[in-house]
Amino acid sequence: MKIAVIVFPGSNCDLDIYEALHTVCQADVEYVPHKATSLAGFDAVMIPGGFSYGDYLRAGAIARFAPVMKEVIRLAKEGKPVFGTCNGFQILTEAGLLPGALKRNDSQQFVCKTVPLEVVNNQTIFTKQYEAHERINLPIAHADGSYYADQATLDALEANHQVVFRYAEENPNGSLNNIAGITNQAGNVLGMMPHPERAVEAILGNTDGLRLFKSLLTYGTVKA
Amino acid sequence: MQVRIFVTYKQSVFDPQGETIKDAIHTLGHQEVEAVKVGKFFDVTFAPGTKDVEAAVKEIADQLLVNFNMETYTYQVMEDAE
Numbered sequence: 001m002k003i004a005v006i007v008f009p010g011s012n013c014d015l016d017i018y019e020a021l022h023t024v025c026q027a028d029v030e031y032v033p034h035k036a037t038s039l040a041g042f043d044a045v046m047i048p049g050g051f052s053y054g055d056y057l058r059a060g061a062i063a064r065f066a067p068v069m070k071e072v073i074r075l076a077k078e079g080k081p082v083f084g085t086c087n088g089f090q091i092l093t094e095a096g097l098l099p100g101a102l103k104r105n106d107s108q109q110f111v112c113k114t115v116p117l118e119v120v121n122n123q124t125i126f127t128k129q130y131e132a133h134e135r136i137n138l139p140i141a142h143a144d145g146s147y148y149a150d151q152a153t154l155d156a157l158e159a160n161h162q163v164v165f166r167y168a169e170e171n172p173n174g175s176l177n178n179i180a181g182i183t184n185q186a187g188n189v190l191g192m193m194p195h196p197e198r199a200v201e202a203i204l205g206n207t208d209g210l211r212l213f214k215s216l217l218t219y220g221t222v223k224a
Numbered sequence: 225m226q227v228r229i230f231v232t233y234k235q236s237v238f239d240p241q242g243e244t245i246k247d248a249i250h251t252l253g254h255q256e257v258e259a260v261k262v263g264k265f266f267d268v269t270f271a272p273g274t275k276d277v278e279a280a281v282k283e284i285a286d287q288l289l290v291n292f293n294m295e296t297y298t299y300q301v302m303e304d305a306e
Contacts, residue, residue: 058291065288094291101293103233106240148237148294174238 004032004042006072008063013049013086013197021046025213032068039071042080042145043220047072049086049195059102059144060090081125081216082189086142089181089191098184099157099189100149106174106201110143114206116168117180117194118177121161123220124183126190129211130161135168136208138194140180145193147175147182160185165192225270226302227281229289232263237294267302276302 003021007014014031020029029046032039039045053062063069069091076082076097084092092098105111114137119130130136149157154177158162164179173193179193196209233239239261246260264288270277281299291299 005238057289059287061291093293101291103237103294104240106238108240108244150236150293174240 001028001043001217002041003027003029003044003046004039005029005046005048006034006068007031007048008034008050008052008066008213009069010052010054010202011048011050011087013195016195016197017046017048017085020110020200020209020213021217024200025211027213027217027218027222030095032209034063034066034068036068036206037071039068039075042075043074044081044092044216045075045083047082047084047088047091048197049088052087055087055144058090058094059087060092060094063087063091064095065172073097076184076189077195079188081219083126084189084218086145086193087194088138089193090144092191097189099184100147100182102144102193103146103148104144104159105142105146105172110141111145111172112141112173113172114139115170115172115180115194118166118168119164120166121164121183124159124164124187124190124215125182126212126215128215128218130215136170137199137206138196138209139198141171142173142193145173147193149176157182162187164182164190165194225272225276225277227268227270227299228302229266229268229281229285229297229299230263231265231285231290231295231297232261233294234296241284 014130021029090102119134122130169180196212199206199209246266249257268276
C-alpha cells in the first residue's frame with residue numbers, strides 16, 4: 001500500500017503522520033504537495049493537521065481549492081482510504097467528502113490536551129485493531145473542532161454507524177453528540193479532530209493512536 | 225460595482241460569541257437587547273460593466289464564502305464609489 005501525505009501551505013502535522021507511517025510502521029509513504037495534479041499509484045491519502053492557508057475564511061475552506069484535492073476526491077470516490085486529522089478533518093468536510101462542519105470551539109479557546117475517547121465503531125478499516133467500545137486517550141489541539149450538522153444528518157450518522165470516535169468524558173469543544181470522528185457512508189473516508197499520529201511511540205508517552213495506522217496497513221495488505 | 229456579502233451562523237446554530245457579547249451588553253445596562261449575532265462581511269468589487277453580478281455573487285457565496293452546514297448569507301449592492 002502506497003500512501004500519500006498531502007502537504008498544504010500551513011500544514012504542520014505532515015511530518016508526524018509521515019514518521020508514524022514510515023519510521024514506526026515501515027509503510028511506503030510519500031509527501032505530495034498541494035499543487036500536485038495526480039495521485040496515480042497511491043492507494044491511500046493522509047490529510048494532516050495544521051493551519052492550511054492560515055485558516056483564512058474558515059478552517060479548511062481554501063484548501064478545498066488546491067489542485068491536489070480533485071485527485072483526493074477521485075480516490076475517495078473509488079473507495080480508497082482517505083484519512084484526515086484535525087485540519088484534515090476540516091478540509092474533508094469543506095470538500096464535501098464528509099458531512100457536517102467544524103465550527104469554533106464553544107469556549108472560543110484553542111484547546112490542547114489529551115482526552116479520553118470511546119471507539120464507537122471498531123468495524124472500519126481504520127479501527128479494526130481496537131476493541132468495541134474501547135476507551136483510548138489521544139491528544140487534541142484545535143480551536144475549530146466543534147462538530148456541527150443538522151439533526152437529520154446526525155440521525156443518519158448514528159443510524160449508519162458513521163460515528164467512529166466520541167469524547168468519552170468532558171466534551172472539549174461543544175461537538176454535537178460528543179462526536180470526535182466520523183466516516184463517510186461508504187466507510188473509506190475518516191475524519192477526526194484528535195491526533196493519533198502524536199500517540200504512536202512509548203517515548204511520546206502514548207501509543208493509543210498506533211493501531212489506527214496498523215489497522216489501515218493490515219487492510220492494505222489484505223486488499224493487495 | 226461593489227457588493228457587500230454578509231455571512232452569519234444559521235438561526236439554529238449556537239453562537240457563543242454572540243451570547244457573550246449580549247451578556248456584556250446587559251451588563252452595560254441595555255436589558256432591552258434580546259439577541260446578538262456575530263458575522264462577517266466581504267466587500268467584493270466587480271469590474272465596471274460586469275454582466276449578471278447577482279449570479280456571480282450567488283456562486284461566490286455558495287462555493288466559497290458560505291458553509292451552508294452552519295452558515296447563511298445576505299448581500300446588498302453598495303452605491304458606486306465616486
